Amino acid sequence: MRHFLASYPWLLVCFSSGDPSSCANAVAEVIKQAMEYYIPFSDRPSGIRAQPWFNAVCSKAEAEKHSAYHAWLEARNRKAPDTRKRRKPITQRLSPAKKCSKKRASTT
Numbered sequence: 001m002r003h004f005l006a007s008y009p010w011l012l013v014c015f016s017s018g019d020p021s022s023c024a025n026a027v028a029e030v031i032k033q034a035m036e037y038y039i040p041f042s043d044r045p046s047g048i049r050a051q052p053w054f055n056a057v058c059s060k061a062e063a064e065k066h067s068a069y070h071a072w073l074e075a076r077n078r079k080a081p082d083t084r085k086r087r088k089p090i091t092q093r094l095s096p097a098k099k100c101s102k103k104r105a106s107t108t
Contacts, residue, residue, distance in 0.1 A: 001038035004034050004037065010030075
């Protein structure tokens, strides 16, 4: 991309007119063109089919982790004495959630 931008005929294409708006639009188009050529991208579908590894086990593990975290957060905000005790379920529920994350990483 560096070579593309360095060798581009900026004066002829972008700065030949005296209008600042047209110059700015031309520069933006050149940068957009360089990004399209040199920065890889992919259109990935969203929804349930985009994450076939995310099954009922993963969904349950994530929901349990989420509820444990909110219980801990609520206890912490109340400055409850059992805050440390409420932290333990979060770490216990992280294990199944991490397994689901590893499945996801291995399928992508």
